[in-house]
Amino acid sequence: MGNSVRVRIAPSPTGNLHVGNARTALYNYLFARQTGGTYILRIDDTDAKRSSDEDIEGVLYSFRWMGLDWDEGYEAGGDCGPYRQSERLSLYQAHVEELLANGHAYRCWCTPAELDVLRKRAQQERRPFRYPQTCLLLAAAERAARERSGAPYVIRFLSPREGTVDFLDLVRGNMRVDAAELDDLVIVRADGMPTYNFASVIDDSQMRISHVIRGADHLYNTHRQIPIAFALGFDLPAYAHLPLLTNPDRTKLGKRSGAVLVGDYAKQGYLPEAVVNFLALLGWNPGDTQEVFSLEELVAAFSLERVNRANAVFELQKLVWLNGVYIRSLTVPDLTERSVPFLAEAGVIAAENVDRTYLQDAIGLEQERLKNLAEAPSVLDFFFADDVTPEPKLLVAKKQTPADSLSALQRVHEQLALLASWDHEPIEACLRGLAAELGWKAGQLFMPIRVAITGKTATPPLFETMVVLGSERTLTRLAAAIDALAADIAE
């Protein structure tokens, strides 16, 4: 009780969640959680052209993936529903009637084509375009004729012409626009659907939204919505406009450049923890030097006062780093479960009947060098492959001849085969002893072995890898490598 903080995220169902909207949602969520308020999810689908249930689910999936659960709204219920604008039409209709009746709105029969001409002319003549109120100024007889004709019309809000529209933005301070700049915006389309600026005002009021936290691209909309709210007798919520996320060229983050959907990052193997942490730091900072935050820590540290005004470039280097930080912080079983879908999809492991213990041992070895889940298949494949076909050239030890390398590998195979127990210490003692015997540096001997059993030059530490692979796999691969090198020398 007692707490009146109510915020909302109001996505339009586009099938996917844009990272900019994801950040807006995150800030709303953090603010709600921190204040003990209510976080509401509303679906803004007044544009019938693009709205399907699947599209809504796509967006919700990403919110849930990030861990941003909502208290009230679509699929969650609450006493301000329905939470889908397309199901609230009668509510908007009632308010339209009210505005029409008290002279705050009027019908307009101008066609888009006609308006287009006016807009272009205004720009040519270097003056701002504003709807000339043609249909407001119609003679009574003419208006009556149009009404009788049944021609399609929109409904416009009669904006104030004098004074200023002011509000206090929680991140940018006092915002003011001359009312003369305002246009008579369309609030109901020819098809009878309300427009965003109208439906939003009504819903925010009816849902008792206390703080509207949204992108700075809505700054001007706020000036347009306030007069509507006043005309309807509503109290205003507080407003906070967040800086925009931009492309590296500083333009508004759009689809043209790279991945901008939350789903893209999930597919690329980023952890939701990393994405949330990264997004939080784009436009906000805690005021101290902490960089790594769990969602809970963000809730505790967040404040609108520390939100920046300048736009932030959406650059990935820090996300890549954070992802590594979170991967390393996971327990091995957890990391394993998160990796399985990637490994299975790449065909590295079968979806069923996987030896969990072996899988975990292998993943445990790669954990600290994994930057994202999507690269798990390519670094783990040698643990599961039938054979590894190393490049013969790479089986030659540094500063040694192919022949000497061959005999060294043969000795390695012999000695290893004699080992009584296949553990780290005996293997290490054996191989270091062999290197000393040969008069080689450890690294000279280890690299050919590494290549022989993994097919790669970059792998987890050798002995651990051999232990996980087991003696049978190791010796088989060693033997195969010996044959391959011998054949290569013979050629």
Add this chain to the structure above:
RNA sequence: GCCCCCAUCGUCUAGUGGCCCAGGACGCAGGCCUUUCAAGCCUGUAACGCGGGUUCGAUUCCCGCUGGGGGCGCCA
């Protein structure tokens, strides 16, 4: 074109008149560690857009310029 907003290292940012020849993080470079690759640790690299004011003193306040961005839809 019109209206509005913004402006510190490559990027995210700290900084609110002197503590700043500007701090942190990522990145990058080098080093240490080391059986490779990572991880870790250390060192380094790099910024107050420009011009006027105000002030004893400006990154911090004011003005202008420049640059960038957003909005100007029967999209949201």
